[in-house]
Amino acid sequence: MRANRSLEIGTGLFVLLGLAALLFLTTQLPSSGMKFGFGTPPGYQVTAEFDNIGDLKVGAPVKMAGVRIGEVTNIGFDTNSERAKVWLNIHKRYNQIPVDSFASIDTEGLLGGQYVSISPGGLTTYLKNGSRIMETQSALVLENLINKFFANFSSKSGSGSQGGSKGPK
């Protein structure tokens, strides 16, 4: 009877572990699933509004001079200003960020993910819970850049003969 009992406990443990793993795979991995989140470290919340956030995602890091100081906790659309609103959680020990700091969305490497980069301003009043970063710059959208480049290129090559041969037919 003893051996039987430990066998049943072992099987139960194994089945529970397996089901927990399945639950993790179906809820935590796919974009459609609900996330429990890994718990953000204690900090204070600030917001910033951008014209275009590009490919920025919840969980992306917030960096200052390349050092991670927090993460994006939420992304929404503000209907009043018609801009994207991004909530940032800044870790507690980075509590001396000037209020006139500048937030921009940068890309890590050529194909990398996007993150929020903060460049410090010069004031001696600091960001605190609930404050908003006023100065922002949108994400660089590569397609727009290429469009601009080609528009520029074709308008220039229209008069010249060098680029004309390779231009659009």
Add this chain to the structure above:
Amino acid sequence: MSNGSREGVQEALRKTGVTALFFGRLLAACVPALARPRLIIAQVYNAGARSLIIIMLSGLFTGMVLGLQGYDLLQRFGATSALGIAAALSLLKELGPVLTALLFAGRAGTALTSEIGLMRATDQLTAMEVMAVDPMRHVAAPRFLGGLIALPLLTAIFIVIGLFGAQLVGVQMMGVDRGIFWSQMQSAIALKDVTEGVVKSVVFGAVLSLIAVNEGYHADPTAEGVGRATTRTVVASSVMTLLLDYVLTAAFL
């Protein structure tokens, strides 16, 4: 056609037929076998719980090597933020189901074949029949169902441990950002990718358990025959896993 090769073809056809008929009888025996869940629980323990350590260790190191190799490949293009996606997709769709199935064939499949083969060799199966106890129902079906239940669970555990292994190397050792690792992964993976891995593992579970039980049940009742049946289980399981993996991948794309 020479007489020998004709006999060879006939023998191969006969074996295929025996396996197919056995599969039918096995499925028919599964329904009454469900009335005795204790037998199935014991087999889930044998095939699943006792394979847990080897599966977790292999998953951890597979994930860690994915983290290393993936990082080395991606940093050449400056795309290390895609490490999470690369690790998760390869674990979910290929490495998780296939490696778990191969390990399962070696760890649990061989045990099933030699156990049933030895029962055959020592006339235990015949003795059961004499006592009007159906060995299909009491020996074969619970082992088949146990393997069918255990393999998908083992696969899920393998994948989750592998993911944490990849994050261990990628994030803790190589310095990929933890938020980017997980958020990129979560935004790129669809439920369909998870389904693909689960369906594969269920199919592998059914096929590998069938092969193991069938080889044991039809083993030559000698010490040598049981040994040969065990070898055939590993060979047939590995080949079928890789072959079916291609078919299932093609079906899902």
